[in-house]
Amino acid sequence: MRSCAWCAGAQSPVSRTAQPYSATRDRASRSTNCRVLWLSGRRPSVRAVDTNILARYYLQDDARQSRIAQDIIAGGDLFIPKTVVLELERVLRAVAAQPAAKVLDCLAHLISLPGIVVEDREQIEAAIRHGDHGIDFADALHHAASAGCTELLTFDGRGYARRAERHRLWPPVRVPVA
Template sequence: MIALDTNILARFYVDDPGDPEAAKQRPIARRIMTESSSLFVPITVVLELEWVLRAFYRFDASQLVRVFEHLLGLGHVNTEEAERVAAALPLAARGMDFADALHLTGSAHCAVLYTFDDRRFARRAKRLASVPPVRVPDGEPVAETKPS
């Protein structure tokens, strides 16, 4: 099995003809992605790839979802926590930050996800009826059991 770093996936998914280095590396990335029999993508690479595609290449939510659906659909690619990534995609498609969606799907077994600094995350999660709910603690009783 071969593990992949973010830059290999970025070169595979992004055609950047204005960058001579990218033009040279893209065929190599394509060859790795198409000719390797078993590839591994760590969850940290998934998160970094989303950031690179969104922040650097200006992919919108629908483009990001398509990339990750494609990646998850490749039979020879083992993506760490693939079910969690797949569960985060609909939330991201509906406007939730991808990292927040991953935090949320990784916390599905919990009663609540607390955050201090991200009221927007809490509002969006409430609008999307997320499980678990996201709360900004303000002296409320601590929720310790999963709601029924």
């Protein structure tokens, strides 16, 4: 598991005992879709969290809210939409001015925590891997979500398309021309 610099001193027992994804897969597969359970009449015990809870957990910038966030994470049975992961990456990198590598380490840490179910986990994992190759996390997540397509079109030929080509990503990322 990748380590997260923000988590190294965290008081949460979860951050010290995180299990690999395979150890939480059975639990995760039973509770990945709160809406389906809700519509079927069975009320899920899984709680979804917003970006600000995760930001407080990692940044520790507000003592009271950080303690609450640690308790929430330690309690487990949490669902994190991939849009929250995307927003968390932006908050940590742009607002908290952290380097991309540090942010990717924290995202990898987050999805490895026991009791955490992340929407489209495989796409998030792929986006983290692509991010290690210098591809913007949002672009990498778009690419991972487009895995069943024949190509991904963008006008970002200088950055995204070149990096994707260099790393031979599938589907290929292409710049459309007239």
